[in-house]
Amino acid sequence: MNARLRLLLLLALFALAASLHAQSKSMCKTFLDSTAKLHTRVECVEALFSDPKFHFTFSGLPPGNGFALGGMFEDEVDNTSSSGKLSSMQVKLSILGSVNQSWVASGIFDLTPPLYRPDRNKDNEVCQRLGILCTKTQLSLHAQGIHRSLQTISFYGLGPLSPALKHTFRQNDTFGGIAANLPLTDYLALGSGIELLQSDLPPTTDPLSVNNNFTNLTAPGLQSQPFFTHTNIAIITTASAVTNPRTDDDPLNHTGPLMKRNIRFTFINQAAYHWYSAVNNSSSSFERFVFAGDESIGIGSNVRRYFTVADTGRGFGSRLFYYILRNACGNGHEKLTAPSDYVIKVTQQCNYGKVDFRSNLAVSNTGTGSVIPFYLQPTVGGSDINSQVSLRGFPNYRFRDRNAVVVQVEYSVPIADPVGLLLFYDAGRVGSVLSDLTFSHLRQDTGFGVTFSLQKNVVAQTYVAWGAGHGPTLNYNFSKLF
Amino acid sequence: MPTPIKHLVVLMLENRSFDHMLGFMKSLNPAIDGLNGDEWNYPARELDPNVVVAPDAGDVHDLTPDPHHDFGDVTAQIFSSGISGSADMRGFVRDYYTLTQDPARAGNVMKCFTPATLPILTTLATQYAVCDRWFSAVPGSTIPNRMFVHGANSVGSVNQDAIDAPFLLHTIFESFDETTPYDFRIYANGASILIANKYLMLHQGKFFPYSQFAADARAGNLPAYTFIEPTYDDDGQGNFANSQHPDFPVDRGESLISDIYYALTKSPGWKSTLFLILYDEHGGTFDHVTPPTVARQPSSAGFPDVTPSPDPAFDFTRLGVRVPAVFVSPCIPPNTILHDRDYEHSSVVATVRKLFCPGSKPLTWREGQAPTFDDVLTLMGDAIRTDVVNLPMPVVSGGIQIQASAEQRRATDLSVLMARAMQYSLAQANLKSAGDVSTLTNAADVSTYLRQAQQNVIAGANK
Numbered sequence A: 001m002n003a004r005l006r007l008l009l010l011l012a013l014f015a016l017a018a019s020l021h022a023q024s025k026s027m028c029k030t031f032l033d034s035t036a037k038l039h040t041r042v043e044c045v046e047a048l049f050s051d052p053k054f055h056f057t058f059s060g061l062p063p064g065n066g067f068a069l070g071g072m073f074e075d076e077v078d079n080t081s082s083s084g085k086l087s088s089m090q091v092k093l094s095i096l097g098s099v100n101q102s103w104v105a106s107g108i109f110d111l112t113p114p115l116y117r118p119d120r121n122k123d124n125e126v127c128q129r130l131g132i133l134c135t136k137t138q139l140s141l142h143a144q145g146i147h148r149s150l151q152t153i154s155f156y157g158l159g160p161l162s163p164a165l166k167h168t169f170r171q172n173d174t175f176g177g178i179a180a181n182l183p184l185t186d187y188l189a190l191g192s193g194i195e196l197l198q199s200d201l202p203p204t205t206d207p208l209s210v211n212n213n214f215t216n217l218t219a220p221g222l223q224s225q226p227f228f229t230h231t232n233i234a235i236i237t238t239a240s241a242v243t244n245p246r247t248d249d250d251p252l253n254h255t256g257p258l259m260k261r262n263i264r265f266t267f268i269n270q271a272a273y274h275w276y277s278a279v280n281n282s283s284s285s286f287e288r289f290v291f292a293g294d295e296s297i298g299i300g301s302n303v304r305r306y307f308t309v310a311d312t313g314r315g316f317g318s319r320l321f322y323y324i325l326r327n328a329c330g331n332g333h334e335k336l337t338a339p340s341d342y343v344i345k346v347t348q349q350c351n352y353g354k355v356d357f358r359s360n361l362a363v364s365n366t367g368t369g370s371v372i373p374f375y376l377q378p379t380v381g382g383s384d385i386n387s388q389v390s391l392r393g394f395p396n397y398r399f400r401d402r403n404a405v406v407v408q409v410e411y412s413v414p415i416a417d418p419v420g421l422l423l424f425y426d427a428g429r430v431g432s433v434l435s436d437l438t439f440s441h442l443r444q445d446t447g448f449g450v451t452f453s454l455q456k457n458v459v460a461q462t463y464v465a466w467g468a469g470h471g472p473t474l475n476y477n478f479s480k481l482f
Numbered sequence B: 001m002p003t004p005i006k007h008l009v010v011l012m013l014e015n016r017s018f019d020h021m022l023g024f025m026k027s028l029n030p031a032i033d034g035l036n037g038d039e040w041n042y043p044a045r046e047l048d049p050n051v052v053v054a055p056d057a058g059d060v061h062d063l064t065p066d067p068h069h070d071f072g073d074v075t076a077q078i079f080s081s082g083i084s085g086s087a088d089m090r091g092f093v094r095d096y097y098t099l100t101q102d103p104a105r106a107g108n109v110m111k112c113f114t115p116a117t118l119p120i121l122t123t124l125a126t127q128y129a130v131c132d133r134w135f136s137a138v139p140g141s142t143i144p145n146r147m148f149v150h151g152a153n154s155v156g157s158v159n160q161d162a163i164d165a166p167f168l169l170h171t172i173f174e175s176f177d178e179t180t181p182y183d184f185r186i187y188a189n190g191a192s193i194l195i196a197n198k199y200l201m202l203h204q205g206k207f208f209p210y211s212q213f214a215a216d217a218r219a220g221n222l223p224a225y226t227f228i229e230p231t232y233d234d235d236g237q238g239n240f241a242n243s244q245h246p247d248f249p250v251d252r253g254e255s256l257i258s259d260i261y262y263a264l265t266k267s268p269g270w271k272s273t274l275f276l277i278l279y280d281e282h283g284g285t286f287d288h289v290t291p292p293t294v295a296r297q298p299s300s301a302g303f304p305d306v307t308p309s310p311d312p313a314f315d316f317t318r319l320g321v322r323v324p325a326v327f328v329s330p331c332i333p334p335n336t337i338l339h340d341r342d343y344e345h346s347s348v349v350a351t352v353r354k355l356f357c358p359g360s361k362p363l364t365w366r367e368g369q370a371p372t373f374d375d376v377l378t379l380m381g382d383a384i385r386t387d388v389v390n391l392p393m394p395v396v397s398g399g400i401q402i403q404a405s406a407e408q409r410r411a412t413d414l415s416v417l418m419a420r421a422m423q424y425s426l427a428q429a430n431l432k433s434a435g436d437v438s439t440l441t442n443a444a445d446v447s448t449y450l451r452q453a454q455q456n457v458i459a460g461a462n463k
Helices: A003-023 A040-050 A124-128 A318-330 B018-028 B071-078 B092-100 B103-110 B120-127 B142-151 B209-220 B250-265 B346-356 B364-369 B414-426 B441-461
Strands: A053-057 A069-080 A087-096 A104-114 A142-155 A167-183 A190-199 A227-243 A259-279 A287-303 A349-365 A403-416 A419-430 A441-455 A457-466 A473-478 B007-013 B130-131 B186-187 B207-209 B227-228 B272-278 B325-328 B334-338
Touching: A040 A441, A069 A104, A069 B334, A124 A142, A124 B207, A124 B441, A167 A227, A167 A287, A190 A259, A227 A403, A259 A349, A349 B227, A403 A441, B007 B142, B007 B250, B007 B346, B071 B209, B092 B103, B120 B130, B120 B250, B120 B325, B142 B346, B142 B364, B186 B209, B207 B209, B209 B250, B346 B364, B414 B441
Parallel strands: B007 B227, B007 B272, B130 B334, B186 B207, B186 B227
Antiparallel strands: A053 A069, A069 A087, A087 A104, A104 A142, A142 A167, A167 A190, A190 A227, A227 A259, A259 A287, A287 A349, A349 A403, A403 A419, A419 A441, A441 A457, A457 A473, B130 B325, B272 B325
16 A cells, blocks of 8 residues: 555545544534525534544645645643642644645644643733733643645745746655743743754656756755754743723713723744754754744723714714724624614723734854755745745745745734734845845735634635735635644 | 712622521621521431531532532422421431431531631621621522522523523613613623523623733723623633532632722722622522512512422522622721611612613512612711721632542533533524533533633624
8 A cells, every 4th residue: 555545544534533523513414404504504614623632624734735634633631730730731633635745744742741820820910901811931842743745835046036937846844853831930931942854855847846947056955855953942022011091980971082092912022043953964054043023912992981873973984983883892782772772881892903013033044165955944925834924915935045034014803703804014035144134125015815713713814915016916824723 | 868889790609508608707796697506407317416507617528419409409408397397497417418328428518617717708798798688589509599690580490400591581781771871791701601691692792701800990991780700610721610619619719709809999990889799599508597588569560570480380489598798898887787688689680770770670570679789888978998908818628629620520510501501592592503512521521612602602693
């Protein structure tokens, strides 16, 4: 039995397990009934992709390899020690493949030892306010082993000015390692990990393939792919703040300020230094500094006075204002009463979405005479091999070099679960030297899109972006869930 | 005199009687109708000596298995010689014996806390006001009593089989419509039976995570009426039960009370806030005061009926066992004792309506007749207290009770009932099912189901 057939059988097994599990759910029992309602069918599909233990998955395959489908098994065991401290173990096994015969198989194990009580964050008011971000860093261990076989990765040459002619190559990666997070304070943690990495670039006969159009000089690492040990050390900071003025508003007030701000800030930043040591081929060894930041602002407010539709006026602007308020501060009154009766009351909480400022910087360093394999160089454009979006106005992997920078501003707001609206601005560039990365050199784009969430996580986005100089670019991204 | 109450905050905990929690406060203040220490119950077996109350309740381990408190059991606890006999409150031990088959363990329902072992609730009861005449609304279990605190009705239910009642119940929350400028919020950490309610399903914006409560209080974001749900069960995700339901640790509930108190004292509206700590029913634990009857008065003839219970037949003219009720406000002087009226859970509905929904009609005659407590704030002007009581730490007598993880432990009956009620409500509202409750086996699964069900309600309400 060849490897591909074994893979197909394994995929089928996962799919069958996920399917059988989901079919036991009531909404899936009537899926094929002619009387079944649309939302029941949609919910069945959602269950197929989110049920505990066995479920289908469609993410995790790097972009450019088509729509991937597979199965995932995940299990988590939480325990409480006799002294009330929590521990957890989580296992995830997945395999998925796409129509172009790319596939990924992975196994992940996470462990949080019993060091912390569940009320660890109890006294942190800001933390309480932010709900899910309340979790302070905990000591955790992570182990993973992954193999991926990718049939189509794009390559446009190296450098910030590479021509827009797409070449492709195949890439097989096998990597695995362990990593740990060690909290130093409530808001500062130290991370470290070690990984073994073996890549392989099988040649293809495609006229536009990399192996037919590039050499080891123009695409270092094309000829042979060394075995790497990859170690890293990182500093991780998390901080949050909220500004929500302290007022004692009278519910009977019909005048005065309508709102007070309720703005939530979160700052998550990580600076890491990586060592990639090529075994038996020191000319491919390199080091890399990587900074990743996500500064987020949740925009909200609280109502300070009694407000009815009659207060808004009849003009289009007034009605739009009222519509926005009703959705942002909605408490469902519109379901039961006529819109004209809708009221917004004192202390009601309004949510207008979130602004994210993201930044990524990768700066590589090599010894004299050493070069970085091209397939390990960072990319900018569309999504990268880890499904991180960068310059969305450009194709996936559009620019590649030893250094890269990306900054993004993104506004997202839920419209109707599971769909949200996305507005974004991206800027980024690659370069062989740091001076290539100055702001004046950056390529820029802007656009809008919609997001799709599952279990409150954005799992996919599709967008239109302008910036490449040839009109709008339509693209999509599936987030990497493992 | 207009009431100074602009914010009413109600915390309803679980399954403890007045005597069980605060009866021995009588040693601090003889005016409280508490325990002398010689109150007794008939023994489990006839030839054994009577079982006398004991001041040695522990925060865990005493009440496993959970004492029965369905309608029939409560009747047996109140009427030791049967419903035709006197309501002598001496059947608690015998009723627990039918469950434990252990005469020594059956006597555990006579174990009571003392001011030393329940320091936070006792301190607040001493420093502010304690009511020794607050009775659960129904001589039955949790769900019907919790429905009464919201709707002065239980839709005919007296037991934990109320699958459809939470969905159908009309509540005081419906009166917070466009006719009143006042608003309400429900803070919950996970499960709430209110999420299964038809009206509240459409008003998901009124539910807030409890983790947000302290910050909201500090910023002045608490509305006129706030209802706080405790955490009912361990969920395997770091949330532990603090409802004080037997046999979950009582000290966690004490911590919850303490947290809410300190959060409220930091609120800009503290001087016009009343914090009511209440228990839904007695949970099978002993109390010596016979619950009163509540005959319908001619003055409430025009109010809607309370849905009668067909089986067992019951018309809701008798109250349940007395429960603790502690009123906390800077407008209440220390050592206040409220015992001139027979309050019951419908009093919350009646008071909320009087304060914040004036002009609207009572939901039932029980609400129409229930005494209100809008007048318990007696200090005015310069007399309003500026002190913040320094609460002691809770007493931990038994350590962590639940050794098994939520995955390894059977879900509580209450959690399962909530899940069944949610399943019914989702189907009735034509919302996405969260699965089949009958297939759930452990506490973590039930907790996951309830969270998923809530997500489905939110998603459905937004569509």
